[in-house]
Amino acid sequence: MSSRPRRLATIALAVLISLAGFSTAHASPRAWSASWTASPQRPSASFAPNWSEQGFADQTIRQVVRVGAGGELTRVRLSNAYGSTPLKVAGATVARTADGAAIRRESLRHLTVKGARAFTVAPGRELATDPVPLRLASLESVTITLYLAGSTGPATFHAQALATTYRAAGDHRSDAGGAAFTQTSSSWYYLSGVDVAGGPARRDGVVAFGDSITDGAGSSADANNRYPDQLAERLAAAGRRQAVLNQGIAGNRLTVDSAWFGDRAVDRFRRDVLGQPSVGTVIILMGTNDIGISELAGASPYPIFAPYPDVSAAQVIAGHRELIRAARANGLRVIGATLTPVKGSAYYTPRSEAKRDAINAWIRTSGAYDAVVDLDRALAFPDDPDRLAPPYDSGDHLHPSDAGYQAMAAAVDPNTFR
Template sequence: MSVMPPTKEAETGLAPAATATTWAAAWTTSMQRPSASFAPNWSEEGFASQTVRQVVRVTVGGDAVRIRLSNAYGTGPLTITGATIAACTGGAAVQQDTLQHLTVGGKRAFTIAAGAELASDPVPFRVVPLDKVTITFYTAEPTGPATFHAQALATSYRTEGDHRDDTDGTAFAETSQSWYHLSGLDVTGGPARLPGVVLFGDSLTEGVGSTLDADRRYPDVLAERLASAGRPRAVLNQGIGGNRVTVDSAWHGDSAVSRFRRDVLGQPGAGTAVILLGINDIGISEVAQASPFPTFAPYTEVSADEVIAGLRGMIQQARTAGLRVVGATVMPAGPSAFSTPRSEAKRAAVNIWIRTSGEYDAIIDFDRAVGSPEDPFRLDPAFDSGDHLHLNDAGYRAMADAIDLADLG
């Protein structure tokens, strides 16, 4: 059984049983500790005698796949009674002749230790860029609270009993907009591929404000651009809503500096990291003063210099690992509670450093790409989702279109 702690996975990107195979991450998400989070979800209760079905879209192809499951924030061992993979045909339905059972060490049932991540055995399963794949797992025994990703912007499904082999999806009447335990899908074989691009950030990378189940986050649009240009490569979305550079949060994930090794350096086949972070460090202390919101705790005051120091540390980590590092400027947030004269001064200082320091290999100026032409402290109204902080589908497309593909390496 290929079980290991996340720190080891971050060093190699491979489970011990698979070191002879070259894997590339084709889809990923960042794991979070169980919480009530932004919307009702199943993380705190976990699962018992239930089947969970989740749909993901891969960004590169291959001839064989494996999945990665995480119990990073589990309080005890997680036993998966069985899991399957299949091509998605819409909603919870799958294509019958593609459905296969997944194993670990040749066994359908397996256990993941608390704090660990596990990679399944490879299965022959051909995928091409932008294919949708369905992963289903059944747990006969109570799992305890579930490691998850809160804001998937995609529908996951649940039902009572063992429905791993169901193909029409009708049993899956319960839905959630989070991903549970599933942290990655890797591919091997197929055509030669360019190194993957990890987009590392907060809710603006995660895609908050985009249309549910429509794959209109900026990483999705970037993957489509690369595929249309005949240069498909993995585009991996490692955004967590509310995430901060320097501050750990029960609701918004471990700090970026502490999760960078797992979520960026731990992705097999990655060659470039794009970092878009800082607005939450800058804005949350302003929200605390105006009207405290419990999910934002702790309300740690963070200076522009501290944000820059955190970004610098991530650049150093990436360079040590041989990755190209691209920096993205922090976008405006007026007139939301995040935007005050003090926070705007911090944002300006961070953006000046990003643009002029020369510490990144390339720069993406999202601030100018989606900001209002008339007001530098606001998003362009055509791109504003309505909360003055997050973008709509058009705004995320503008972000993806602002990237010079050559800057990705």
């Protein structure tokens, strides 16, 4: 088929899907596949200055993400999960990324909801746009631009993007160049997902669910070197069309809610894992913050880590069991990841290490998981197994380096995926 008939067929398919109501939350979960995600968080100052608490007014924000699996059609999901007022989007576009804040002009598509370019996301809700005929390849970067004309109030966001977000005064949703986008941030705002459709219906997406070590803390900015990204690269190199969705939140705990670091994992699991379309497998790496922050009570100069309950190994294991039950009830394959070494970091004490050892022994030997990836052993320093190997240490003795994240991705056996 020539390019012109293929393009006309793709447009026709987009129209049919839109008329059938697939742009709403009631779409068949098999009609769309999540290709990129970020977990929404409450507005906060977090680790670094950001725009979440002040929000936006007569400003355009431009955000660049790299998708996992490709497809013929694209839609974008926006979250107002922690907004107290309706989020009014005056206009939005999606395009292939050029360089920095610039886009490839010929790929620009205006995003709509029920055919309208201006739309509203209700407080506490997520909204998916209508499909657009934008064909994306696996591991291709895409740029989403939102023009917010009125005052938004505090913004639902994802604190640690490890990617550059751009802001401009006024309406620049259709700009091909990036000259107007003179301000930058290292967080994502309102953006919770990019989905693709048009390929074979399948349920083979993989969710990496965890804390900062899944989120990518310590990896290079704008380099896509988080372990889920590097795992996606492995799959693509092997010819496997599977997205690896990063649902990590820095500082997140399995058993404890935090205004700064997200709802506890046992609560957000339904939204961040079970709510993703066409997912078949979840890799769970959780518990490091539960036992590590327990050691900071009375010693931490950072109130952002509060509260400081003493979380036991048994409580963490009970949290894992709860996640396993929820995943299996929804037909997902569940892979458990052992907790990585922390010796030399503020989290390390003999007591926290005893908890980590107990949790890891349970993950390895209990048979509770469908499969296990032993990240502890993959990253450990042979001369001192409680410590990250020096090449894998970003410098804080807690978070891996780019090489460490590569080693994590290499430790995952793709044959254990659904």
